[in-house]
Amino acid sequence: MTAQEISPGLVIRGITPPLNLHDFRLITFDMDSTLINIECVDEIADAAGRKAEVAAITEAAMRGEIADYKESLRQRVALLRGVSVASMEAVYATRLQLNPGAAELVAACKQAGLKVLLVSGGFTFFTDRIRDRLGIDFTRSNMLEVQDGLLTGRMVDQPWGDICDGDEKRKMLLETCAKLGIQPRQAIAVGDGANDLPMMGSAGLSVAYHAKPTVREQAMVAINSGGLDRLLELMDKMSTRAVP
Template sequence: MTTQQIIIQSLHQIDQHHPDFQQLVALSQCDSVTQINGQVLKLEGVTRSAEALEQMQRVCFGAQWDLTALSSPLSLSDFKLVAMDMDSTLITIECIDEIADMQGLKPEVAEITEAAMRGELEFQESLIRRVALLKGLDASALERVFEERLELSLGAATMLKAVQAAGLKTLLVSGGFTFFTDRMKSMLNLDYSHSNVLEIENGKLTGKVIGTIVDATEKQRTVERVCAELGISPRQAIVMGDGANDLKMMQISGLSVAFRAKPVVRAQAHVALNFVGLDGVLNLMQ
């Protein structure tokens, strides 16, 4: 494997004399080390095997640093769209788990959520099972989750500000619910959103979803549809996600970003941000 540069990022200052960093330099056999800032370092002129790169990844994971290997330089101008999953990606929570908490059912629902995110359970089946458990819940619970528990992920606001300033369009595509995505779209001035519709009758959740369920295939179709509307290739899209439901849309993108993701997703993404914020993607751009 040939890699021209490797970016190392951390939430904290990286000491170039730290034994872990010195081990990375030795493993990479890089030509030079460039300090972008105290928390971001670039190893340039790297030509190493896949095995050496895996060893470097293990060192970084242990040190709580994020490593990204680039075969060619990236620029925001290479891209026209950023597509993001919502739950546990753009925001810190899984909305359905927090809604379930209002019913005293968070452990049962969260267990199903985790299995689906790991790819052990088909998303459609998992969503139907979870939503059914919410039957009879007062719809005001959704507002409480939005007001009391929903927070943007670390670095999300900085990342969005930068990509929007650079002229990229933004898409929020979620296996979650329109109650939340519609509000996030408005609040963050996003261009597109697509998610599931919870059925509500007489102010209560019926335990059902209306229309097409936004599963992995529907997420991929949504990215493709928005790209077609914009007259661009999916290869001009940056796609961010954390669970197995995001893999299909990530696989068609030009740059896939696994954020605080399950191992199955980290293994298949171009970039894995395990420790830094979503704005870590900006440090990969020149």
């Protein structure tokens, strides 16, 4: 499919007008480096003096260079052993920020009647807070095991399974569509890393946000500069007329 840059840093591929937010019923977001500005696992690792080591694994996983995402996450979480919950609170309070346009896009989607789903290979410690902060309807992410206020270096199995990887993100998107009584083509999926591709491939509209090259190349929309609310700019351009 031919890519078309309709304005600086905003690229579309394989879609034609009209395109309207009201055509969709669900928007699904990745969290780390998509809805928020950091990779939480890397920042937690900083408290253990292991940020460089963990960040290197994260970067390779997001580029799609690690085939077994679950094992890569287990390796990274093992390196977090001994980090305190207080240190995670500090990450949330001092390092984590919503990415530009995130709150505006979520609010616009909710106003248009869409439900909002947050799926993350990150952790409930952060997704629960972002859920409450933005009024998100559904979440799925991983739970870190804590004993005596310290991370054990393990994750806790949950009723749906062990680790939220790319396949689990896709499964959750499809399950949420079924719960809402809608078709996957009525869903938007927004992500930045290789583990977002399965859900992006199942959605009616896939959006890459400041993404890895392989994700940009497969997404229907690539936001390469500016904030998440540039999706609203795209909708405005494509709602009633052809893109010049």
